[in-house]
Amino acid sequence: MKFIRISINEFKALLNRACESYYGHKYDFEDTAAIIQWLEIHDLLGIINFLGITDVNPKKLNLTPILLKDKKKCFVFDNQKHSLIHTGSIITDMTLAKCHQDNFCHSIINNTLKPIVILPNLIKCSQYGYYAKAWWAEPEKNLLYSASINPNEMYPNFSTIKINNSILNNKSELDLICSKHSINSIESYLKIPPVSQKGKVTQEILACEFKQRFNEKITSGLDIEATQYTKLLHIADQILVEASEQSRLGAGE
Amino acid sequence: MNNHNHSLKQAKTSLRSPAKVMDLNRLGSFYPYKLSFMRKLMRKVMQEQWSINRVLFNLDKEGYGETVYEITTPSTCYHFVVFANFLDSTIRTDRVIAEAWDMTVTLRHGPFKPDELETLKENVPRQEKGRMSAESLVLSRANKSSRNFEYVVNQLSSGMQPCIKKINEVGYLYRTTAVYGSGKFGMADWGKIKLAYQDFKEPFSAEMFACFMIRQFSLDQADHIAFKRAPELAVRLDDDIKRYFGIGNATGLGMAPFLIKHPLLINSWIETRELALAQVISHTLPNKNTLQALNLLIQRAIIHLNEITTNNESQNKINLEASQSLGSIIQWLNKETLQEWGQFIDYVTNHYNVEAQELINTILIEIHPEEVLSLEENHDIEEIYALSPEMKLLDLRQIIEKQYQWALQYDFNSKSANAVFWYRSEEKMEPRLGDRDIDQGAEKEILIGIARAVEQCHSTLKKLPPEIKINNVAEFVFAYPEHRQIIRRIQTMAKTKYGEIQANLLDKDVLPIHLLRCKLSFFGVGKFDPKSRLWVRNTMFQGAPITSDIGSKYKDDWIFPIMPNNQMSKGNEIH
Known part of the structure; x- marks a missing residue:
């Protein structure tokens, strides 16, 4: 190649x-x-x-997602099977603005493709001084992806977790939480047992590794x-x- | 609060208004000044006594071949590689779309490794079509001045120095036609340069240094060819004349979009200049020494302006008027007893045009190094234009109506306010200006009409249907994503004072040349010779030290260069 x-x-x-x-x-x-x-x-x-x-x-x-639900501390969007590349920023904008108002916002984005795009958007939440978490699943592979970031950090931590659970049935849903205070574990939102055992984490990219990847590219x-x-x-x-x-x-x- | 912070705060209170400073006509009247990038670079080179040595000088009798200079700074080592080639004069052009040049160069990190020369030879002369590695900082090229180069070599090989008056007509032996840095064509990213190569952590300093080295090579090459032509008779170019040679430059529209796309950076440049002026006015009073320095520098500026040779009638008129204004200002100074600089500034503002005003500001800054050099350290600007999604729409509207009031004064429904568009040509992506009534490509225009984008956003805000419940910016851009980009800019720039050029760049009468001159003044470029309203020739480093001056006492006094009173060149006038 x-x-x-x-x-x-x-x-x-x-x-x-x-x-x-x-x-x-x-x-x-x-x-x-x-x-x-x-x-x-x-x-x-x-x-x-x-x-x-x-x-x-x-x-x-029209690539703009449909706002299905706008409640206190919560949004539900329908991304109409579009990639999050088109819409990730405006959904994050909405989430941030509601978090600013209510100190917390949980956005559920249905029918979305390329949820990985949420990672750089999490950094925006962090730069506003908020905690942020996002997760999505690939049920056919029994994989759960999760990313989180604390306030004022440059990079999130990103994990891929092997999980066999019926909760992973909606393959095109993405959850994004932005909060003034620290956020409960993803497991508590998913109502599944904790996935803390290392064996279940198939891949983990820590913030320091993201930084390393950036440094390599800036150098070479x-x-x-x-x-x-x-x-x-x-x-x-x-x-x-x-x-x-x-x-x-x-x-x- | 310490004294420095206190005085800075005091100066900030007397900063000029953005409406005054950011007027396009005024920006187009800026002169290079004490903190221009070339001036800063030369102070660094001279104070740190960089060592610059030729480690390869493989030129034939016509001056074609390769040359490598090794540059050792207190922290590290670089090398500057030159390829000098024959160029048929019929294809010599300043345009960016050229495919061949008299000289192509690169500035690279580390000591010179001869085994890399072949790879460089395959890529550097090809310029945009070649690929560079991340060890390269700058890629550039230059063409000979057809008027000067051969004349100078002929004079030297005849045992004579060139006539200063003849040199003055052009002021350089070579003219650069593009200077690339910041990661172009695979070179080192700006992010790497400012971290890994501290010598060039100031914006554009690597590019400026490459120009300084091109100038040095042009002088070395002229000496070399003259000696090869007449080994017995030839003389070396006199050092005073060498210093008077600058390096030419041709700048076109490419610089203009940069100013619009980097408002935070421009804000930093202009704020520093304004702060320097404000500090001088608020912290110092005229005294015998400064008045004498003022007088001398005005006189030098008059000579400098009178010596500028250009075929551009409007530039000649500008130079003549500025020179006459300065003469008249000297007369006023000789009559008046100045109590404070503010009194002087007021007089100049009330009686003279912006060109004379900015000349006087430049001179006032120049004669107060103690006030100005404290601002020399450039703060790294991280250019982030982030959206504030929680901002209430009312607040956004107020920001626009207060800080972008200038943008709302144009009627974009009128043909003249929206007459031109900027676009990138398929020819080397050269930025060009098109007429909407004549030229193709308006649908691909560059987003450079900030005033129009602001006006459109404001108009949408004003016309929001009452039944649509939109409270904040996030909801607004969710409904109108086309305004997200300009709102990020508006919100970011609202926290700054300068940065937005207060002009409609889509107007039929827009003068892009003002944008070029503004940017060039911050680089330290002088002697503007406009070739049209779209491009300008100019001279860099004229009067600056040459490499053999490094190590001797540095006077940092090469603003407004004038012809040296050189005995050797007298009597050689071309009639």
Whole structure:
């Protein structure tokens, strides 16, 4: 497999162009680009997750989730089977605003794809001085994913847990909690026995490991698989305007 | 509170208003000043006595080949690699879309390893089409001044120094056409540079140093070619003349979007400059020494302005008027007894245009190093434009109406207010300006019309249907995601004073050249020679020390460079 090494700044500029090209100015393309960048830098497949959604045309489709329930300390959204890449930020905005008002907010996001996108959004909660937790499941693999962060931290802790429980029946639901005070264990929300035994945790990425991943990339750059890079570049290039003699006048020629 | 904090607080109370400072016309009248990046860089190089040595000088008799300089600072070592190639004059162009150059260079970390030269040779001359490694900090290129280079070499190889007046017409031997840093083409990220390479932790200092080294190579190369042409007769370029040579630069629209996309950074640059001025005005009083220094520097500025040669009529008019204004200000100073600088500033403000006002501000800052150099340490700006989702809509509206009042004055339904658009061309992604009535690509325009975006957001806020219950920003952007980006900016910039350029950049009469000059002034660039309203030639490092000056006493006094009174060059005038 061929790889191309690019710097973080270069990657950021490329993603900004790609997202601006893909979303237009109808959405906050810079914020979305920053989320994809965060995932890729931290080895969480940002590019693949983005390329996987580019068959949808956001300029023709309303990507805004439906707000099903708005109660004290609680929201329920229907993400209409869209990727959280499109909507993670505005859902987090809503959660944060309610947490600011009620000191706590539990948002349930139904029918969502790519829930991993919630990770960089948890950092926003932390930067506001809140505790935050998120979890989702992959029932066919008996896996529960959970991430949490304390106030004013740079990175969350992220765990993948092997669990065999009927609670994992809704595979496209994501739970996000943002709170002024520390949050109860995920198990208490799921009403399952504690999963503290190490054997059940199949993968764990600690905050310090996320930091390490970032430091590696800032030092040496990112290795991006060549075909993915080409696809990204192709999307990004759609924002460029064809050159002509007339257009060269617009550069002062 | 200590004295420093107290005096800083005092100065902050007399900062000029953003409406005054951030006016595009005024920003386009800024001059390089004591804390401009080149000035800061040269102070560092000279004070820390960086050692700069040529470790490879493999040039043929025409000056083509490779040269490597090794740079040792107190903390580490770098090397600067130059590839000088033949370039057919018919394809020599300043435009970013060029494919070949007289000189291509890179600045890299670590000692020079000869076995890396071949890889560099394959990539550096290709510029945007090559790939660099994370050890490289800067990639750049430059073209010879067709007017000056051959003339200087001819003079030297004939045993004569070049005529200063002739040199003054251009002021440099080479002109850079792009200087890339901050992670472009695989180079070291800015995040890495500021952490790992402390010598270049100031923004753009690595890029500025590369320009300084290009200037040095241009002088070394001219000496070399002259000597090869006439080993018996040739003379070396006199050091005073070398110092008078700067390095040219051609800057186009590419710089303009940067100013709009980094308002927090721009706020920091402008606030520092304004703070320097405010400290001088609020902490010092005119005395015999400072008045004498003021007088001398105004006189030098007059000579400097009179010596600038440009074919641009409006720039000539600006320079002439500024020079005349300064002459008249000196007369006023000689008559008046100044009690405080505020009195002087008021007089200049009331009687002269912004160009003269900003010249005087620059000079006042220059003659008070003790007030200004304390601001030299640049605080690292983390550019985060975060949304405050809990903000009440009423508060957001108030912020817009108070701090973005300037943006609400335009009528974007009128054709002229929305006449142009900015876009990236497929030719090297060069930013260009298009006319909506003529040019293709408006649907792909860059989001640079901040005033229009603010106005649109404000308009949506005002027209919210009463039946829609929206309380806070989160609910607003949930319903209107198209405004999220501009609201993040508005909320962030509301906490700052400067940063937003108060102009409609979509107006049919927009003058992007003001944006370019503003940014260039912070770099330390002078002698602006506009070629159109979209690009400008200018000169960097003119009057600055040369590498052989490192180790001798540094005067930090090269603002407003003027022709050296060089005996050797007299009598060589071209008639």
